[in-house]
Amino acid sequence: MPLPQKIHHLIDCFDTFAGNRGKKRRLPVMLLKRDPAPDGTVRESTARTVILDYEKRLYLAGRDPKVRLVPHALLEEGEFTPQDAAHGGPARAVVEPHVAVLDAIAGQLVSMPPGAGRIRLPRYDTCRAALNATVDVVAPDAGVRQLRDELYRTLLLRRGGLDALAQLAGNAPDAPVASLWAGVIQFLGVRVPRSLYGLWLRRRRTLRWVGSRHPDGANFLRMALSITTWGNSRHSPDLIQRMLFMALLGDLSKAVTPSRFWVYRARRRWSFVLLLPDIGDEGTPIRRLLDTYADIARNEPPAPLMVLGGVSGQPPSYAQPLAPDPGDPNGTANQVRALYARPAASAVYLVDLSPNDDDGPARSWVQTKPKVTVRTSGRGAYVRAVATPLLVLALVATGISLWRQEPELPPSCHKVGSGETVGVTDGRECHLAIAGRDDELLALEAVAAKQNDDAMGSGRPYRTVVFFAPLTADPGDSTPVSLQSLRGALAAQKQINGREGDVVQIRLLLANPGKYFAYGSQNAQGPDVAAEIIRRKDSEKIAAVIGITQSRPASFAAVAEISAASIPVIGNSVSGSKMVDERSSSYYFQVSPSNDRVAQVMAEFTAHSGEIGELTTAKEGERTAVVVYDPDDEFFSSDLAEKYTKHYKGGPVVTVPYYENRSGQITSSVARDICAEVARSNGFILYAGRSGEMPELFDALQAASECRRQDGRKVAVLSESTAAKYLQDPEDMLRRHSLLRPFYVMYNNSNGKETADSPYSEFTARFRDVFKDGSVPEGNAAGAYDALQVASEAINAVYAQYRTGTNSSAPFQATDVYARLSNPGIQNLSGASGLLTLNSRNKYPPSAAVYILESHLDKSVTTWMACGNLPDQPPNSAMGKSWGQPGRTRACP
Numbered sequence: 001m002p003l004p005q006k007i008h009h010l011i012d013c014f015d016t017f018a019g020n021r022g023k024k025r026r027l028p029v030m031l032l033k034r035d036p037a038p039d040g041t042v043r044e045s046t047a048r049t050v051i052l053d054y055e056k057r058l059y060l061a062g063r064d065p066k067v068r069l070v071p072h073a074l075l076e077e078g079e080f081t082p083q084d085a086a087h088g089g090p091a092r093a094v095v096e097p098h099v100a101v102l103d104a105i106a107g108q109l110v111s112m113p114p115g116a117g118r119i120r121l122p123r124y125d126t127c128r129a130a131l132n133a134t135v136d137v138v139a140p141d142a143g144v145r146q147l148r149d150e151l152y153r154t155l156l157l158r159r160g161g162l163d164a165l166a167q168l169a170g171n172a173p174d175a176p177v178a179s180l181w182a183g184v185i186q187f188l189g190v191r192v193p194r195s196l197y198g199l200w201l202r203r204r205r206t207l208r209w210v211g212s213r214h215p216d217g218a219n220f221l222r223m224a225l226s227i228t229t230w231g232n233s234r235h236s237p238d239l240i241q242r243m244l245f246m247a248l249l250g251d252l253s254k255a256v257t258p259s260r261f262w263v264y265r266a267r268r269r270w271s272f273v274l275l276l277p278d279i280g281d282e283g284t285p286i287r288r289l290l291d292t293y294a295d296i297a298r299n300e301p302p303a304p305l306m307v308l309g310g311v312s313g314q315p316p317s318y319a320q321p322l323a324p325d326p327g328d329p330n331g332t333a334n335q336v337r338a339l340y341a342r343p344a345a346s347a348v349y350l351v352d353l354s355p356n357d358d359d360g361p362a363r364s365w366v367q368t369k370p371k372v373t374v375r376t377s378g379r380g381a382y383v384r385a386v387a388t389p390l391l392v393l394a395l396v397a398t399g400i401s402l403w404r405q406e407p408e409l410p411p412s413c414h415k416v417g418s419g420e421t422v423g424v425t426d427g428r429e430c431h432l433a434i435a436g437r438d439d440e441l442l443a444l445e446a447v448a449a450k451q452n453d454d455a456m457g458s459g460r461p462y463r464t465v466v467f468f469a470p471l472t473a474d475p476g477d478s479t480p481v482s483l484q485s486l487r488g489a490l491a492a493q494k495q496i497n498g499r500e501g502d503v504v505q506i507r508l509l510l511a512n513p514g515k516y517f518a519y520g521s522q523n524a525q526g527p528d529v530a531a532e533i534i535r536r537k538d539s540e541k542i543a544a545v546i547g548i549t550q551s552r553p554a555s556f557a558a559v560a561e562i563s564a565a566s567i568p569v570i571g572n573s574v575s576g577s578k579m580v581d582e583r584s585s586s587y588y589f590q591v592s593p594s595n596d597r598v599a600q601v602m603a604e605f606t607a608h609s610g611e612i613g614e615l616t617t618a619k620e621g622e623r624t625a626v627v628v629y630d631p632d633d634e635f636f637s638s639d640l641a642e643k644y645t646k647h648y649k650g651g652p653v654v655t656v657p658y659y660e661n662r663s664g665q666i667t668s669s670v671a672r673d674i675c676a677e678v679a680r681s682n683g684f685i686l687y688a689g690r691s692g693e694m695p696e697l698f699d700a701l702q703a704a705s706e707c708r709r710q711d712g713r714k715v716a717v718l719s720e721s722t723a724a725k726y727l728q729d730p731e732d733m734l735r736r737h738s739l740l741r742p743f744y745v746m747y748n749n750s751n752g753k754e755t756a757d758s759p760y761s762e763f764t765a766r767f768r769d770v771f772k773d774g775s776v777p778e779g780n781a782a783g784a785y786d787a788l789q790v791a792s793e794a795i796n797a798v799y800a801q802y803r804t805g806t807n808s809s810a811p812f813q814a815t816d817v818y819a820r821l822s823n824p825g826i827q828n829l830s831g832a833s834g835l836l837t838l839n840s841r842n843k844y845p846p847s848a849a850v851y852i853l854e855s856h857l858d859k860s861v862t863t864w865m866a867c868g869n870l871p872d873q874p875p876n877s878a879m880g881k882s883w884g885q886p887g888r889t890r891a892c893p
Contacts, residue, residue: 061370069371480515675704868880
């Protein structure tokens with residue numbers, strides 16, 4: 001019989017999740033449908049035949065009797081007519097179809113694969129026995145006791161040990177007591193177990209969900225009274241079927257997660273499979289069963305049940321049709337795999353099978369792979385079951401021996417002389433943050449750990465990207481700007497991993513080189529974090545490194561060390577010219593512009609903007625720039641001051657040194673010198689220092705009497721690197737520094753205004769989806785967001801190149817990602833920070849977007865200047881080519 005075309009890709013997907021369900025998740029129902037053949041033609045293969053043929057894959061071929069590889073049940077319409085009751089009911093009782101269909105499922109699923117033990121269904125058996133119980137007592141309390149006794153009798157039939165104990169006590173639970181000794185035996189052998197069983201029925205969490213539907217509270221026995229033979233809910237088929245189905249699902253969930261000390265735990269990696277070859281019209285037993293399960297799947301905890309059905313007529317209205325990508329030849333299978341791999345929006349999906357018959361590939365695939373692949377039952381399971389408790393005992397003994405001793409950090413984290421913890425972590429294996437000192441970083445580690453768990457448990461291929469930047473500082477220092485960048489990277493990780501289709505998941509490692517990148521590369525002081533990243537390269541599938549965030553000799557050396565290991569590095573918030581000049585590594589790229597580009601925009605704004613003119617002089621060519629910079633900081637501050645001085649044509653330039661390592665320099669004295677120059681020249685401040693040194697200087701400027709102008713005007717300050725706390729809380733900064741009017745450079749338009757189809761607005765929404773604490777999604781976060789997006793684009797392009805129909809793991813390396821970044825590279829990626837083009841000729845974006853912003857007390861932000869390739873505009877757009885007020889525009893540099 002010819003199969004539908006490309007059906008083998010879909011079967012491969014079903015096999016994957018039937019044989020290994022992965023992490024605990026709900027698998028949506030997949031209903032297969034194949035349209036009837038046109039008039040005058042015959043189409044032998046239908047959705048029904050596909051389901052029936054798939055059942056054969058769940059058996060070990062050539063065995064008689066049949067040996068199951070995966071526990072499963074197959075139900076056919078027409079099999080469920082009223083029949084004699086099972087489960088200990090009265091002989092003349094009749095099993096209704098809505099109950100019989102679940103009895104059939106339970107009866108088939110308990111047939112386990114060899115070596116996987118046997119399973120019990122205590123919840124289902126208990127609820128099922130309650131249906132057949134006959135309770136004649138009207139009084140509720142007496143009825144509860146009588147029902148308990150009825151259920152205990154059926155329990156004795158299922159549990160031989162309890163039955164033997166009852167027999168020892170006198171053949172029947174209520175036999176007369178002939179002696180004191182017999183009374184003791186009956187009390188211990190019958191009354192105590194029966195009372196404990198009643199307590200279990202009333203209080204055990206496994207059955208409290210049934211009782212929770214009763215107005216008197218979560219007492220199973222009171223609820224169960226209403227579904228006994230004469231109960232007032234006995235003839236409510238929807239309620240009873242839902243109760244039984246939930247009980248069965250609870251038993252199946254327990255069955256696949258037995259004790260870690262039990263030999264069968266490792267052998268139960270499969271899903272329970274329910275096959276419904278032909279789902280009938282509304283009201284038929286199988287259709288009602290599907291309706292019930294669809295409602296349970298939408299509202300209740302997930303269970304390890306995989307449901308496949310065939311539809312020949314009108315599908316259920318709640319079944320959501322799949323809409324595969326027409327450009328993807330395996331779009332349907334890839335979409336089903338994606339829906340299985342992560343939480344799905346719907347509980348039931350309709351999968352249209354190809355109307356064309358197979359021309360060979362599907363038949364060949366099925367013949368060469370005739371069965372689902374499951375974990376073999378080897379001796380390792382016994383070793384694991386024995387070794388686990390021994391390991392636990394050893395760990396307990398070790399813990400006792402080390403009690404009161406100071407705990408040591410894992411090998412990947414190192415406490416250094418400054419008190420910081422440096423190293424590499426996935427957010428869980430160790431903590432770079434110290435509680436009470438780095439609480440913001442501690443919270444971000446928790447986000448990373450959660451998102452990494454989701455990525456690794458998705459069932460999809462993954463690659464690791466390392467966020468490498470200073471994440472800690474000395475106590476009392478300003479918050480590292482890199483924490484904002486890390487927020488952006490985490491927002492990008494969630495966005496990437498949540499995409500539809502066959503997208504490579506991103507696992508994000510956090511690497512902290514310490515303040516000033518002191519431990520970023522080989523050094524004489526302590527750990528080498530770059531070497532730790534390189535050591536993990538192969539074992540953890542590292543494809544790229546992002547972040548950096550600082551232009552320093554130490555960060556340059558760290559980039560060089562990583563690049564020498566053939567790992568591409570994508571920097572953000574990095575602007576120093578030396579990071580991208582001819583001496584930089586070919587493996588290094590960055591999404592931010594260089595200082596030369598930034599200095600041009602800053603020089604243009606300060607020379608010609610009316611806002612600066614209001615605070616200095618309206619006469620262009622006479623505005624004195626008081627440039628504050630660190631002469632020793634050649635990679636950033638001195639470089640920016642030099643580039644700004646070269647491009648500034650608005651008037652004189654006066655420089656005032658302000659050192660990062662002040663070595664005795666008094667900040668208040670520097671502030672007085674700056675204010676004196678501003679007062680003398682009626683000029684403005686161009687802050688070319690680092691963000692971490694800004695708060696102390698701003699406090700000193702506010703306190704300096706020389707900055708208090710007699711006419712009440714404020715002092716204009718333009719900065720390229722702005723303190724993180726000022727970006728997060730501009731209102732506090734403006735109130736505390738009322739003498740200043742700060743303007744600042746950003747690489748994205750973080751003004752809080754959202755517009756349709758804007759990449760910045762999309763970034764803002766993604767950011768706030770992850771961080772609901774009111775954090776501002778500013779430019780540093782946008783840069784890291786874009787850096788990870790660039791890495792992901794290259795990774796997925798390489799994955800698509802290497803992936804084949806039989807090899808979805810695609811074993812590509814970091815060097816392949818670098819090759820893709822170099823040629824053809826990333827072309828016109830519309831990122832949150834601008835329109836990005838990166839390749840071997842463009843190590844940083846040409847004509848990168850640069851913004852000059854101003855924050856206000858009401859937390860609004862004004863965009864005074866936006867130049868370059870803006871993110872929401874097409875390449876070569878007129879937008880970003882000019883700036884200024886209407887009628888007074890100027891060309892952007």
